[in-house]
Amino acid sequence: MAGTKKVAGNLNTFFKKYSGKEKLEEEIDKLQSHILELEIDRKRFEKNETNAKRALAAKQEAEEKLKAANVKIETLTHQLEEKKEEVSEEISFAxxxxxxxxxxxxxxxxxxxxxxxxxxxxxxxxxxxxxxxxxxxxxxxxxxxxxxxxxxxxxxxxxxxxxxxxxxxxxxxxxxxxxxxxxxxxxxxxxxxxxxxxxxxxxKDISVCILAAHAGESLIGISSDKTGFDEDMIIRSSVKAKHTKGGFSQRRFERLRDEDIDHHVEKVRNSLKNMLEHAPIDIDMIIICGDTVLANYILEDIDSEIPIMERNIDAKIEKHDTDSIIRSIFSCRRYKL
CATH class of the missing domain: 3.30.960.10 (eRF1 domain 1)
Structure with missing residues (x-):
């Protein structure tokens, strides 16, 4: 583990030493310069057949070395990326x-x-x-x-x-x-x-409207004190489970599932509009969680200037403890590095 931390601490320096990539790049520069010199010599002595053949042979040899060096650099670069991935996988939050x-x-x-x-x-x-x-x-x-x-x-x-x-x-x-x-x-x-x-x-004091969206079961509610709902509602609809087989039957099944989801969205949207219109308090923010893509779809046709915030939490809807979603929303996440 100490070795892994040392590698992670100075990764780039380690891999330069490990791969010899810098030396290869220097060698490539030298070979390219040598090729240029040989090309000049070949032209200078092109009337001398012996010298021209020798220069051409030397040029071909240098080009072969250059090609081999480039191949080796590609191989070492690939190995370097693999090593970086291995080290990264071992670096995690405590x-x-x-x-x-x-x-x-x-x-x-x-x-x-x-x-x-x-x-x-x-x-x-x-x-x-x-x-x-x-x-x-x-x-x-x-x-x-x-x-x-x-x-x-x-x-x-x-x-x-x-x-x-x-x-x-x-x-x-x-x-x-x-x-x-x-x-x-x-x-x-x-x-x-x-x-x-x-x-x-x-x-901070804040009054919020919460939308926890899921296909088939969503929760909407208003909270004025961040500890519990002043009022809340669970909206349920029949939505088919995802189809696992292929072919025409899957396409037809998914189309019916999409229709079910659209029906659920409309029910939630209408209930949310009604809740916002008749809210007993001023709403400072709408907080969405759960399936946030679905939640944003629900909010599309709601005309409101209230700010919207997403929260990535485990928004599981508990029938007898809907306040658990509020506790999760207003909790902090702690990461120990």
Whole structure:
């Protein structure tokens, strides 16, 4: 495992030494220069048949060496990619867990209690917009991180951004994906972690309409306090299971299934319109989860300026515990790097 970490820590340097690719490229440059010199010599002595034949033979030999070197480079490049994949598969999160709002309060208190005798504690708040602009992470935030952490952060998917808490001695390396988006990005190095933005996100008052969409069974509801539904409704329809056989029967079956789904979409859409029109409170945000493609399809014909946010959660609809979806939506995800 120590060897794997060492390889992962300085992967490019290792493979350059391992493959000898740089030396091969230098040799190719020399061979190409030699070919050019030989071509010049051949033309210079073309009247001398013996010298011309010798130059031509030398040129052919150099071209054969060049061809062999190129083949070897292609082979080593392929081996390099395979090795990179092997190492990447061994780099994984030490922990991924869902943290409820009450647990997050304790988590934040513990983060705030950590102190350093120098400015070795990095706090970064990265918005979802900046994640998209910078392929998953902020360059300013990442420049002091170890390579494994940089690799893992790029694997995190979030519609709300993330908070990074990183100790330069690598005693603590954590990423928190919040339930609600951060308003702006920031990076700070200090002798303590900056937890204000995460705490404010957790304490933010918001009234939401939730749409958990599934083919055949969807849930809609309104919540004013992030802990339970003020009102909610489960809409069920008969939707055929997916067909596994091929041929004409499958195409006909899938067409009927699509009709069933369209019927379910229409039922959910009408119920959602009615709920929004008669909502007893002002809705700040519509949150969709479950099958988000289906959810966006349901929202297509709903005329509303309410912001929409997707949440990638396990949106299983429990008949006797619909509030479990709210708990999941307003929980944070914690990644230990």
């Amino acid at each position: 922990l991924i867990e869902e943290v409820t709002p009450s647990q997050m309060t304790s988590y934040i208190d513990q983060l705030r209690s950590i102190r350093s005798d120098r400015e070795s504690l990095l706090t970064a708040y990265i918005t979802e917009k900046e994640m998209n602009l910078n392929s998953g992470f902020s360059k300013d935030a990442m420049k002091d991180l170890d390579q494994n952490s940089q690799y893992l952060i790029q694997k995190i998917k979030s519609d709300t951004g993330y908070a990074l808490f990183y100790d330069s001695m690598q005693m603590l390396k954590e990423v928190v994906v919040p339930a609600l988006p951060f308003e702006r990005s920031s990076v700070e190095r200090s002798n303590s972690f900056v937890t204000g933005a995460l705490k404010n996100s957790l304490a």
